[in-house]
Every structure is written in C-alpha cells, then in structure tokens.
Amino acid sequence: RNNMEGKHYLELGKNPVRFDPVGVVTNVFFDESNKMVFVVRSGGETGVIVKGPTDKKSFTFRLKDKGALIAIKFSLEQKVLSMQRSEKCVEFANFKNGEPDRIEYSQTCKGKNNKILTFHWLSPNEVVFVTIMGVEFYQVNMEKRLLKLIKGHYLTILWATYSPETSVLLVSSTSNLLVPFYFNNGQVTRLQKFQVELSRSGQPKLELMERDVTLLNLYVLLSVYKLPQSLLLGVYKLPQSLLLGVYKLPEKPYILQLGLSGRFAFNVVDNLIVAHHQVSKTSVVFDIKLPGLSKSNVLYLEPLIAPLPIKSFKIEKEGVYTDKQSQKVECQMYPPTWIVFQPNIIIDACLGCMWYLKINLSTIVDMFPDRCLLLDFLILRKQSKPTILHVCKQALTPLHQLPLQQISSLLSKLNQVARDYIDMELSYLQKLEAQPDNPVLPSHRDCVVIDQNDMLTHVLTPFVGDCDVIHTFKIAIMMEYLKSLELFRIKTKPLVHELLIDTLVQGGEFLQLQQLIRHRVLEDSKRAACKLLSLESAHAPCSQLALDMLKRLATSDDEVIEVLLSKQQVLPALRFIRSVGMHDLVPARKFLEASMHDDMTFYSVYKFFEARNIRINKRPGFTDGLLKFRIKLHSFIHL
C-alpha cells in the first residue's frame, strides 16, 4: 500500500462551474433538479446569475427584493421560477424570454401551523410541497397563474430527501419511520413505510437525522444512512420494481464497511458509491455488485481500494492578474465548505466552484492486486472498454503475464458479458417485433461489451505478433479464447480462426492445425481454405486440408477446380465436376490446357469434352477458339 502514496483515482472535473462566492450581499442557492447555481445579489435587486449545468451556460435576470430568500428553484425546462421567502408560502413567476413575469402568484401550504420544509419540481408544471404535516402535490396552471392541489398525503414529517433522477421522495416520520413516495405521470404513490433499526436492545434510542440519510441512484435506488459514531454504512435497497407496480418492502441487503468514523458525504460516480471523509481528507469507493462477505442475508462490503484523497485541483484566482496571465491556485481539498449533491456534484460556495466528480479508470488499474476483481469492476463501469482491453493486453505481455487459468477466467468474464448482451439484444428485438412502438430503450446497450473484433484488433493480433512470447503460449491463449467462446455459445468469427491458423503456422504446429480442422474447431471457410493453400509450400499436407475444406463448403466448386488444375490433376478435376453435376457447364479450354503436358491425359480429356459436345450440340466439334487442341490431338494420333 505504500506505493499508493501520491496516487489518485478520483478527480474533479476539468471545467468547474465558476460563480461569485457567498458574500455579504451575495447568496448562493443550488437547484438540484436543474443542476443550476443561483447567485442572488442583494436579494435579486442587483441581479440573479444562474449558472449550470456547465460553466458555459449562464444567464442573468433581476428580481424585486421582497425579503430574504429561503430557496429559489426553476421548474423543469425553466418554465416557472419559484421562490420561497416564508415558512408557509412559495411564490411563483412564469419565466419567459430570459426574465420572470412581473405578475407573481403564490401558494400557501394547507393547514394552520403548517410549515413548508422543502419543495421540489417534478415536471415543468408539477410541484410537491413537503410540510411538517404532509406531502402536497400541486399542478401549476401557467396561463391562469394558479396552483391546483391534486393530492395530499398527511403524516408528521421531520425531514425529507428527494432524488430528482428517480422522482422518489423519502420522508422521515417519527421514531425512525421512513416513508417513500413515488411520482410518476401526475400520480403520487405512497409506498409502504419501513423502519430503520439503529439501536441494539438496551441502548438508548438513536434518532435518524436528515444529514444521516442520502438517496443514491446507482444500479438501483438506494437509501444509505450513516451514524456519526458508526464505522458502518447501512444500505437499504428501495424497490426497483416500482415501475412495474409491484412493491416489496425495502430490504437492507448491504452494509458498507467504511473503516473510519465521523461524518461522511456520498457521491455516486459511474454506479460506484464514493464516501468522502472530511476529517482524514480521503475517499473510499464501493461497488454493491462486487462480491463481499455474506452474513445472514446481508452483504458486508469492504472498500475496493484503500482510502485515497481526490486529486488536487488548481483554479484560476479571479480578480488577481499578473502579467496578463491568470494565476493558478491550488484549491483546498475537503474543506468544511464543501457541499455534496447527487449524483456527483461537489460545491464549494465560498470559493464559487461547482465540480463534477470523476473516476480515472486508467490509474485505478494498477491499484487492484487481483486482476479478476479488476475486470469485474471494469465491466460494471461505463466507457471502460479501452481500459479493459488494456488490462487484457497487459495480462498477456511477458512481464505482467498471468497464469493461464487466470487469463481463462478473464476471458470467460468478457464472453459472459457478450453472451448476456446477445441474449438481451435478441429478446429486445423480439419484443420490438411484437410491439414496434415500444418506447423503452434497452438498458443493455449502455453496457460495455468486448466483442471478437475488439479482442482481435486490440489484444490478440498484437499479442500473436509479439516476438518475445513463446509460441506455445500464443496457441494456448488462442485456444483458451476459442474455448471460452464455445462455452458461451458465441459464434466464432472467421478472423479469429485465421489468426489461429497464423499462430499455428508461425510455431510450425501443423499436426495441431490438422487436428483442429478435423475436430471442426477451425471452421470451414473460403478464406481459411485460401490461407491453407498459400501455406502449401511451407507444409505440403496443407493443400489436402484446403481441398477438403473447399469440397465440404460446397459453394466453392470453382476454387476446387482451379486448385486441381493448377496441380495438373486434370482427371480428378473432371471427376469432381461430374460428382457435383457441373460437367455441362465448365469451359473445356481450361481442362485441355492443363492436360497438355501428358498425351494420355490430354487424349482422355479431349474425348471427355467431345462426348459432351455430342450430347449437347449433337456433334463432336469444338468452337474455332479451340482449334489448336484439335491440331495437337491429330499431331500425336498420327505419330
């Protein structure tokens, strides 16, 4: 682990969204649904700058200062601007042509003594208020400038957390009772509540706080909770069957072993849970799909890699210019001013920076001691194809070479993925045929698939060409690859076969080559046959193999004739054309020319075609072009 010093695999995105930092007259708000930062100067009187989701996108408008803002958010697609200035009421203004409508309208939460905890936009015209007394779901009528309550669910709410990507709201009621709500197509569904078991019997009851719970959206929607004094992170899997209308009670299938106590903040990068620990200024990552220790239906996961800091970041110091060049200053990492949002946003409001957290796959490669685990990890990542190919290539190079059994399991992992992809693609296409206007996009198309072309171009061909590798190992690898393809019932591409032939020939393993063709490991193809023909000079039996292959193919009768004639085996060629029923179709000239070397053969061939002429044209003669053969025939008959 010492050699990990100074290494990083997590880094902040290159082009952060820069904005004016929080100051005396400046307030900063973050709109999670739209991923926008609102910089409000003097309550909006001197302008509101909206930036995000990227640094290039920004616009400005003015607001009347009507008091301190608690929250400011856009509806989806920035149709309506909403502002909360009091505990009971949210104000709205239609947003058009880059500025808010002068006429504002507002909505107060239902019930006396009620307080709005937070509100979230679900669509361009749907908004939900979370109040201490319940969840209120409103529709916004922009023309009439009013809101209509669609549905209210009433229960005591202490706090709530919302995931914009999945439209799931998790509210906490009394005594650690959590209730999920799901919004879809103008409907609110209240899902079955569940209780988080925090304290063991006999210990004082612990209260779950808002900051302890995060909704993470990775492979499935997860709710994680972390208590400050605990080393463990509890993970609840929220029902993924929501969309199907089937609902199961949330499970608690995972516990992540953080290894450190204290406060953590969580991000999700590429389906990985990233846990930032502020005190030690390090982060750890977990992948819930990778194996862990299973204890009574709960999977205990360890961090994939020892805690490491995020790579340091330099920003241009604003306002300070020396020699026209902007000065770059190293940012403080893991300061208390960092706020983390889902999925991978880190905001430093005091610095005026919003970053997207990224994972660097090429540096993470060397941090995994176990190559198989590494491959499992990479297969689950997006855009990991180049890295996977690099890992495969490395596994074969002499210095880093892995034992064959391990390589074999690496290949199997890749082909398993390829097989799954084929299966899913097939079933998708079937579904598409049944319902051509099925709008559900196949999720499997996002997965990384290493197909035979990738393996050939990036791994196998360079490997076979490597002079430092011994031949037996090359052949062994090719065999392992074929075995793995066969195991997963993936049809081998002709190019793979050709490469195997090359490999065998390179090593002079002709007996192997013969045996592989005999057992149909090397499948028949015209290209393979041509390859074998070209090898005849190196190893004579190759021509037998090639000829057999061509005959079996049954689509390359012309090639068979060419091969036989080129060896002056005219009579076998004639027998062959007769056996395939081509004897009335082939031109006589080729055969006659090829038999010129031997009078006896020539005579037989001549008579063969004469007989054919009689059968077809009712006379023995050839066309004028073949006169010279007639002359030859007479020349030796007269002798």
Added chain:
Amino acid sequence: LASLVVYNTSYGTKEGEEEKKLLFYHPKTETRDKKVNNVGLFEALVQFTRSFAPNSECETLRTKFHQHVFLHAEENFWLVMKVANRTSKAQHNEFIAYEDEMVDTVYHEVLKNLYETFRFLHGTFTAIVGNHGVEFLREELDHCFGQLMKTNLSKCDIMSVYNGVSYLNLDKASYIGFQSFIFTLQDKFKDVESSLLMFNDAVILSGLDETDTKVIVKYLKSKLKLCLAYPNRLHISISGISTYMLTYGHMVTSLFTSKHTKQTRRAFINFDAPNSMQQVEVILYQYQSITACLFLNKPSIPLVDLAKQLDAFMGPQLKTLTASIVDQQKNNYDITEPNLKHVYHNRCSLSVDSTCHVTSHSGEVSCVIPTDVMQVVCDINRTFSRSKCEEHEVINKVHNDHWVASKRTNGRELHVVVNHKNANLSAVTEEIKKVSCHFNGINFAE
C-alpha cells in the same frame, strides 16, 4: 528373422580390422568370419547397386531363401535385416512365390520403426558415439535391440507400412477442453515442455510433430497393454514395468529406463527439425483409460514429487474430461457389416483406421481377413506408392470370394475388402459405397 546387423562403413577400414565395423549382430552365435563376410557382402551390394541408381540406395535384396532389407539410418550407419522366405518350402508353387514378393515394403517399415524406436529411447547413433564412444553404442544396441527384436514378423502387414496413429474422434467442445487442459497444465508446471494424451490406443492430442508422435505411440502401445491390465496394484512390476500409485492415477516408471546407464526416464524427441534434437525426461501418467506422456526439460524437482503434484492437478480434471469421452464413444459406436472391412490411411496426418484388425484383451493385434487378401492389399499399396501418379483406383477379385477395392486420392488411401459369394462388379461397387461414404473425399468409381 534370420539376422539383424548394424554396421558403420567408416570404421575399421584397414585390412584385418573389419570386425570394428560391426556394431550389432544377431544371432550372436555366428562365427566371427561369417559376420565379417556378411558385412562385407552388404557393403559391396550397396556399392554395386549404387552404380545403377546413383541417387537412390539399395533397399531390398531377394534371394531364393532370404530377403534382405537395408536401411541407411544415419551417415555411414547401416541396418540390415535378413528374413527367411516364408514359402521357401513351397517354392514350386508360382502363385505363392508371387505373394511372397510384396512384403519387402513391410519389412522395410519394420526395420525403420526399429531404428526410430531406438532413436527415441537413446538418441542417434552419431550422438551416442560422440558422447560416449563406440563401445557404449555397442552395449546400448545389444541391450535395446535384444528387447525390440521380439516383434513377430509374421504379424506385420499393411499397418506396419502405414505405421500410422489412430486419433480419437471427439466433438469440438471436448477437444478444446483437452487442449485447454494440456495448455493449462504446461502453464502451471513450467517443466512440462510438451505432452501427448491418449485414450486407450487412440491419440487425443499431441504436442509433438507427426514423426515423434508416431514412434512414441507405437512404443507405448506395445508396452502399455501390460500395465493397463493391472492398474490397481501398488508398486507392481510385471515384465519390467513398474507402476507407482498416486491419489488419482498412477505413474508408470521404468519404461524409459536404461538399465545400462542407470539414467531414468529419458527420451529423445524433435528429430525432424534441423539441429533441435532434444533429450527430455518423461513422466508417464495413467488415469483410467487415459495415458498422458509428459516430456520435461530438466525438471527442477524429483520426478516422483512432480508426479504427485501433477496427479493432484490432473486427476480431478481428467475425471470430467474422461466422462465426456466415454459418453461420446457410446454414441459413436458404429455397427459394421461383417462382410465389409476396410483399411484407411491419411498420409498427411499419419492417421490410420482399420476394421481388418482386432485388438484382443491382452493387447495382441491380429488380422481378421485371410492372409492372402491382406497381402493383396499390401501389394496394391506398393504399386500405388511406386507410381508417379497421385490418383489411383483399382478393384481386384481375389480367388476366395474376396474383392479388394483400393483408392488413393489426395494423400489418402482406402482399401475396402468385400467378402461376397458369387458377386459381380456392380454388386461389389454397391457394397463399397457403404464404406466409402464414411470417408471424406473418397469416392469410388467416380
């Protein structure tokens, strides 16, 4: 077998030192003068025939009572085998005299095989002389040929000419399975350089070239029957073959032992590639019907220890792989018609297949068709081989209701023997088709 002689023409060139030329002489009881005279005669024969065909060498000499077969094994080294004519008693019968003539190709192959087996076990004559001196070679020959000469010449026929290997027919998946198994083994045990895997008499796969494979398989087949008959005993020793029991299978020791040198389990492979003859050590491992011949280059640990490690690795894997073979063999079982027999040979892969021969439980191979029919087959083969043409097809009627149809094409040779009373040509042709359809690329009467 009347006599077997090995000599070197470059030794003892001075008058009176002719005995030095002799490296091996069987029978030993022959007088010194006779030995020297015979060698002189052989040398003279070779020289004399050379004047007729400068580019080829004398291969065989037939006299009224004997046949001599010559093999120029290595530079200056000659092997000569003298066989008494079987039919010398019935020399007045012209037909049998004809029958006798064809077996010279058989004897030539037998002699060649004898030499190749020696070379596999001990290395080339030249190398032995270079490393250990002439006297050592004499002793080795004495010891080794004495054992190898036990071949029953009367049982040699077309199979000796083909001298091929029968390969096991497997489906794609099992074949790849075996390949992968061997490669993994060689990767795990770096000492193992190459391997040969057999199922009973048939080769599953071989990491060696055709020639080596052929010699080793032949040698193993002749020896292994003995130990397979008693597979479950610990440290048994039958006819000089001892086995060493391991957890799963057993190791056959002593097959590659030279008593003379006390060096154990050596063999020499890779003769065909120039300058790459290799001395290797051999572990012969058996698990049920599988025999694995592993060739090791300077192993780093004692062979017995290595064998134990190998056993732990191979045993469980072979168990599943063998099961797959046994399954397939059941399905593959081919019911052949009793009146239809064949011999098949592919010159390119050296593979052979015969229904004219049966193997008894004791490992004896015997021919089930009449001897004279088999000799017709041998004769046709010789005719084919001596012709310049690559394609042949011939149908013969042998006197006793047997027909032999032979075809050679594209490196393959197939002889079909039909026993059919009062058959005519077209009926026989129909019969032949039943056999030839099993063989890829061979069609009679096209």
